[in-house]
Amino acid sequence: MFNFTLGSGRANADISQVFDVVVIGGGPGGLSAAMYAGRYSLKTLLIEKKVVCGGQMATISSIENYPGLDKPVSGSHLAGEMESQAVKMDVKILHGQVTSVNFADEIKELNTPKGLIRARTVIICTGAQPRMLDVPGEKEHMSKGVSYCATCDGHLYLDKTIAVVGGGNTALEETVTLSKFAKKIFLIHRREEFRADKLIRNKVKAVPKIEFLHNATVRKIDFSHESNKHILVSVKGEERTLDVDGIFIFVGIEPHSGIFGDTLKLKYGFIVTDEEMGTNVEGVFAAGDIRSKNLRQIATAVGDGAIAAFSAAKYLAD
Amino acid sequence: MLLNEEVRGQLKERFRDLKDDVKLVIFTKKDDCRHCGDNQKLMEEIADLSGKISVEVFDIQADKEQVDKYGIDKVPATAVVGREDYGIRLYGMPTGYDFVSLIESIHLVSTGETQFTDEENKYLKGLKKDAHLQVFVSPGCPHCPAATIVAHQMARVSGKVRSDMIDSSQFPQLASKYKVSGVPHTVINETSSQLGAVPAPVIIKKINESAG
Numbered sequence: 009m010f011n012f013t014l015g016s017g018r019a020n021a022d023i024s025q026v027f028d029v030v031v032i033g034g035g036p037g038g039l040s041a042a043m044y045a046g047r048y049s050l051k052t053l054l055i056e057k058k059v060v061c062g063g064q065m066a067t068i069s070s071i072e073n074y075p076g077l078d079k080p081v082s083g084s085h086l087a088g089e090m091e092s093q094a095v096k097m098d099v100k101i102l103h104g105q106v107t108s109v110n111f112a113d114e115i116k117e118l119n120t121p122k123g124l125i126r127a128r129t130v131i132i133c134t135g136a137q138p139r140m141l142d143v144p145g146e147k148e149h150m151s152k153g154v155s156y157c158a159t160c161d162g163h164l165y166l167d168k169t170i171a172v173v174g175g176g177n178t179a180l181e182e183t184v185t186l187s188k189f190a191k192k193i194f195l196i197h198r199r200e201e202f203r204a205d206k207l208i209r210n211k212v213k214a215v216p217k218i219e220f221l222h223n224a225t226v227r228k229i230d231f232s233h234e235s236n237k238h239i240l241v242s243v244k245g246e247e248r249t250l251d252v253d254g255i256f257i258f259v260g261i262e263p264h265s266g267i268f269g270d271t272l273k274l275k276y277g278f279i280v281t282d283e284e285m286g287t288n289v290e291g292v293f294a295a296g297d298i299r300s301k302n303l304r305q306i307a308t309a310v311g312d313g314a315i316a317a318f319s320a321a322k323y324l325a326d
Numbered sequence: 327m328l329l330n331e332e333v334r335g336q337l338k339e340r341f342r343d344l345k346d347d348v349k350l351v352i353f354t355k356k357d358d359c360r361h362c363g364d365n366q367k368l369m370e371e372i373a374d375l376s377g378k379i380s381v382e383v384f385d386i387q388a389d390k391e392q393v394d395k396y397g398i399d400k401v402p403a404t405a406v407v408g409r410e411d412y413g414i415r416l417y418g419m420p421t422g423y424d425f426v427s428l429i430e431s432i433h434l435v436s437t438g439e440t441q442f443t444d445e446e447n448k449y450l451k452g453l454k455k456d457a458h459l460q461v462f463v464s465p466g467c468p469h470c471p472a473a474t475i476v477a478h479q480m481a482r483v484s485g486k487v488r489s490d491m492i493d494s495s496q497f498p499q500l501a502s503k504y505k506v507s508g509v510p511h512t513v514i515n516e517t518s519s520q521l522g523a524v525p526a527p528v529i530i531k532k533i534n535e536s537a538g
């Protein structure tokens with residue numbers, strides 16, 4: 009039936025205290041880390057820049073690969089459950105962006121619009137955001153036909169023709185979601201084969217309204233004229249114009265690591281950690297999509313979060 | 327019950343710091359309104375959770391005087407009214423992330439707490455021009471509450487600003503009239519628009535530039 013998301017409301021935490029653990033980011037990695045830290049009876053604050061928690065997970069239409077949830081649920085639902093589980097462990101949530109950090113001393117400092125936050129340990133779970141295609145017309149038409157979120161915008165393309173770009177699990181899963189609205193979908197992928205798992209590939213192939221364009225790259229997006237919205241695509245070296253009302257882009261992610269570049273060791277923008285989620289700075293840990301690793305999923309983010317909280321607790325006890 | 331025990335418990339807790347009384351003035355229609363009944367039920371369940379919240383129900387066809395007073399032109403509609411009517415409206419039954427915006431609106435109307443700087447507040451209070459903000463959102467959009475909250479806060483501070491949150495999935499014709507092809511999308515005085523969730527000064531600038 010209906011789903012009612014609550015969000016965490018305003019923080020009632022006294023931010024003048026020194027926290028045992030401050031978690032930056034309220035996606036699944038951060039919510040898991042905070043919940044575990046709470047269970048270790050550590051004074052824990054989670055800082056999330058958006059009005060609601062959930063991170064990228066909040067935009068997933070249907071989650072089918074999270075163990076224990078046999079019936080698919082929406083990302084917003086799972087985010088709500090994770091958040092209330094953390095809050096039950098007395099985790100405080102502050103909504104605001106961490107704009108800079110100082111990890112030089114034993115007590116770490118984080119700047120937010122709500123004030124300076126101090127912590128004995130920090131767990132970084134700032135995750136990532138969708139990567140842009142970086143083609144002409146993309147920026148200009150963002151939210152005017154260019155979208156990175158099927159749960160947000162899919163219904164606006166009822167009985168319309170759209171393009172989806174990408175070949176991984178996310179792109180193909182979201183294409184299936186979008187096929188519930190659109191009358192026709194061009195699925196554009198730059199390689200011969202999709203990267204997505206066979207199970208998901210088979211699911212998309214079963215939907216007749218999806219036309220596959222392999223070895224294809226988008227060259228230009230032009231939605232300036234209401235009566236002539238189109239994109240230019242190069243398919244196997246040949247230029248094609250596709251008349252579409254919108255384009256959904258799922259071509260990977262961009263890490264949120266800008267504020268850590270000066271102090272933490274990064275690899276391709278992702279934070280390098282050891283097996284216990286420790287970074288090159290003592291007392292600073294990282295978990296979830298922001299880590300340099302191979303598999304970025306909810307299941308791995310929550311696993312990282314649990315390990316990071318354990319490591320933080322161990323560091324504090326030593 | 328639309329709201330489960332757990333959500334009810336959390337809301338009760340949340341409503342503890344309400345200050346002024348809040349009236350949820352809802353508009354319904356007898357036939358031809360898919361979510362009017364559920365919207366009314368939802369608002370009544372919410373009002374049950376706090377002594378400070380009450381509900382008034384009107385019919386868009388029968389109660390002309392109230393329709394004009396609150397400036398309602400579609401249903402389901404909810405005016406979130408505090409000590410006075412600040413011009414804060416929600417169109418469509420708020421579910422998913424739109425529900426976050428409803429709860430935040432109740433809080434905002436009751437406490438008057440905003441995130442604005444002193445300078446922004448002063449500017450908003452001195453606004454000469456009327457502004458009508460229509461924020462198109464959707465229940466599955468986690469970026470949308472931020473846009474709604476900024477617009478509603480502007481309405482709370484300035485008597486010149488009216489702010490409507492409109493669920494684009496329940497009002498598809500209206501969304502297509504304003505060429506909404508991504509949410510959040512804020513229509514400013516019918517003539518200009520802002521895409522995405524942005525801070526108040528960006529909206530203020532557009533109000534100044536807009537006709538009307």
Ligand SMILES: Cc1cc2nc3c(=O)[nH]c(=O)nc-3n(C[C@H](O)[C@H](O)[C@H](O)COP(=O)(O)OP(=O)(O)OC[C@H]3O[C@@H](n4cnc5c(N)ncnc54)[C@H](O)[C@@H]3O)c2cc1C
Nearest residue numbers: 033035036037057063064065106135136296297304305306
């Ligand atoms: C469309 C889509 C579909 C997907 N489908 C699946 C699926 O079916 N199954 C699956 O397992 N995974 C899926 N994923 C991947 C999954 O969502 C991610 O692996 C997971 O969300 C990562 O969690 P995280 O907590 O590490 O980071 P994120 O979810 O990215 O959360 C990071 C949080 O940190 C916040 N933040 C960032 N910087 C700051 C700052 N400076 N201050 C404060 N807060 C900050 C952000 O606002 C965000 O809320 C999908 C992803 C997308 C985009």
